[in-house]
Amino acid sequence: MNTVTHENIVLIGAGSASFTRGLLADLIKRNAACDLGLVDTDPAALAVAEGLAKKMIDFRSAPIRLRASTDRRAILPGASAVICTVGVGGRRAWEQDVFIPRKHGIYQPVGDTVMPGGTSRALRMIPAMVAIAKDVLDVCPQALFFNYGNPMSPVCRAIRKATGANVTGLCHGVFHVAHFIAEQLGLDESRMKYSAVGINHLTWFTEVRVDGADAIPRLQALARQKFAEAGRPAGVNNAFTWQLVELFGAFPAVLDRHVCEFFPHLFSKRGGYFGRTLGVSDGVVGSSLDIYSFEDTIESGDRGFAEMREHAFAPGALPVDYFDQFSGEHEQVLDIIASIRADRSDIYSANLPNRGQIPNLPAEAIVESPAIATAAGLRPIVQPPLAPGLAGTLATRFQWVETVVEAALEGSRDKFVQALLIDGAVDSIDVAYRLADELLEAQAAYLPQFHL
DSSP: OOOOOSEEEEEESTTOSSHHHHHHHHHHHHTOOEEEEEEOSOHHHHHHHHHHHHHHHHHHTOOEEEEEESOHHHHOTTOSEEEEOOOTTHHHHHHHHHHHHHHTTOOOSSOSSSHHHHHHHHHHHHHHHHHHHHHHHHHOTTSEEEEOOSSHHHHHHHHHHHHOOOEEEOOSHHHHHHHHHHHHHTSOGGGEEEEEEEETTEEEEEEEEETTEEOHHHHHHHHHHHHHHHSSGGGSTTHHHHHHHHHHSSEEETOHHHHGGGOHHHHSSTTTBTTBEETOOOSOTTOOSEESOHHHHHHHHHHHHHHHHHHHHSSSOOOTTGGGSSOOOSSOHHHHHHHHHHTOOEEEEEEEEOSSSSTTSOTTOEEEEEEEEETTEEEEOOOOOOOHHHHHHHHHHHHHHHHHHHHHHHTOHHHHHHHHHHHTOOSSHHHHHHHHHHHHHHTGGGOGGGOO
């Protein structure tokens, strides 16, 4: 059994507006001595993360030794765990992933996982994450290696395909939706057991049991009740999610904001979401014409980083209620590390290669499913085959992953266009070519493999 008790954690992408302070808060609450290395290629963002981290550590007199550098190879030696929260190009590049498709009548509420936005983001993320993985293998090959960056499945698949690094993808989606389901059923989550299987951001709760009894029929009845009371889907929050529950007998994570992007042929046009438009705001207070404003998401991220910067550089200590103002990090990474070190065999949702845990999904595809955390690491738990309908919602997605991974690794414009067609948001090959060229031009600074 691994006997590591003093962790040396390296956070790459520390300039994130949320992950760094969340991870620090969780570390501080544990009051365990550890080393924490912060890495970001942006010196200004790194200065904010380091300044805030120092204040958080000092505020609680936490036994954490802090280091920071723009050079990850200076921080990686001796790492016992490497956590990547990288977002190549930040929010400004992310905006282009969403705004450029809008010019072609394609609307996305998130644009970081699938659709043209997720496809474009993958081209930026994959080379950077492959380079990080190579450094991890070279400098600290025994370290636990975690990725939070989206699009999750393409990033993790590319890392494994190009380097063989044993990366695990983590996302709080399943964890949060389990809370949501328990709330909808009006019960304490401790009474509920579940299995959730799929691709990140379209992960199906195929089994939900309450006190040992199958709760899926209760969820289907709840869906029917919601639609009967509202009179129409447009009056139901997360209406498409509930429609899928009623139709497929499984609950999709992570609710409509992400799930709708996996069905672009239904929702990506203006007014396509039950008469509303995904991802935009018409600027009218109280308007119900548009939903899941992308601009609000970006503004929230900008505001969060501005708050971090203000707290990092303001004279004096943090406000006395600082740790009460936000929750910690939600991907459960510290719990997972602790379970591995203590060989506790706790179960978590993780993104790992399919090596038989989901028999009727492609081998080696990165699937999100239950995994057990032991001294041997995170090991997926074998699940029953998915029902054909559920497998059908996922089948082409894994081929989209393979295609976009090849496009990113090879710098192939044609494979980028192929990925856009497989995704399904474009309505012609001509549009796919125009959209690909506009995105490649807008993101050229982050796409050296395309030799633009």
